[in-house]
Amino acid sequence: MEPGDQCAVALPTAATGFFSYFVFALLLMHVLRPDYTVVDHMISDYAVGPSGWLMTSAFLSISGGCLVLAISLFRYGPSSWLGRTGATLLLIAFAGLIVTAIYPTDLETAPSTRTGDIHTMSFMVNVLSLFASTLCLALSYGGSQDWRPYGMPALIFAGLLAIAFLAQFLTLHRGAPYGITNRLFVAVLMAWLISNSLWLRTIASAKVGRQAS
Template identity: 65%
Template sequence: MRDRSDPRSPRVAWLPTAAALFFSYFAAALLLMHALRPDYTIVDHMISDYAVGAFGPIMTSAFLSISLGCLALATGLLRTGPKSWLGRAGAGLLIVAFLGLIVTAAFPTDLETAPSTRTGDIHTISFLVNIVSIMLSSICLSLSYAFDPRWKRHRVAALALASVLLLAFVAQYLTLHRGAPYGITNRVFVAVLMVWLLSNSLWLKGAASDTLTRPA
């Protein structure tokens, strides 16, 4: 019987599919929230605002879904991804994001017009942890792909996506003040992030399939 921790195990090979499904649910739920809450204009409302008020549980479930996606992707990368310290660090940082996103889901944000609360402050801290850990993960993973024969074919796309994600992060950071279109830059960052997460899930699925068919 094959060890479940073996990269060739079907249970391990299923991880990238699980990650892609979790990420897809997040994207679908977020799009649904735009239709359900048209009063939250995209210019001056972050996506976290959808967890406040009517239909808030849908957005909370979306945060939980993307957190589980990060865990599945990280676990798959630790099993089948690059074995270098950069690859391990990139996967480890996704686990940090997994934990941070659980906190994000558990502690809703404060709306801009509402008084500041401890719950909102915790949400803000988790947001910063998530965004920094994901940015660092994208850099570590894209660099690690260049030095692993199984992942080398993805290095250009990975570096390109990491670069675009970095630019989106800078745009988000520069607009984090009242009067700026921070809602738009927030959605741009999230859109690029979803492309990055789903791309890595698909690359991991290919790597897992190659490993699964390789003789033990």
């Protein structure tokens, strides 16, 4: 197998691995930190306190997944401006998630710090860029022959993420169940990212197969 053929499979496979590790680590944090109730604790809170390194590694993992997925989309994704924009926004999320990992959040009961403020800004960048990337990619699939079979599932994911996105921002205030809406947004987002990685592996492998024949 040529190096280019290996990358066609390796890149989306690596993205799936990065995203799967994030899901595993996040679920494990719920077991390790039962004192962080899901109603009033964002997932970023898990990076504060004992076992915080695990949540930090999870942020780095999803960051790596966004980078690898973006690279693979530039090679095998839709060539339209929407497709390219969606992949570029993943690169922005890649950088933002590294900042999120480096600068932990401030707990709601703790004093505000510069580190926490930077984390909050990175959170906004991450959420907005990932949401916008989802919309761009979902809209681009219908115009690509290779991606057209995934157009409708992608639009459904985009619609679900829009609902979760709205719920998250409507509950970003004290007393609201922002922890639940945060997890809802993350759950839909991870399902979307993993699905894209799997679709990409199938499409990239098919493209390489056609080129070899």
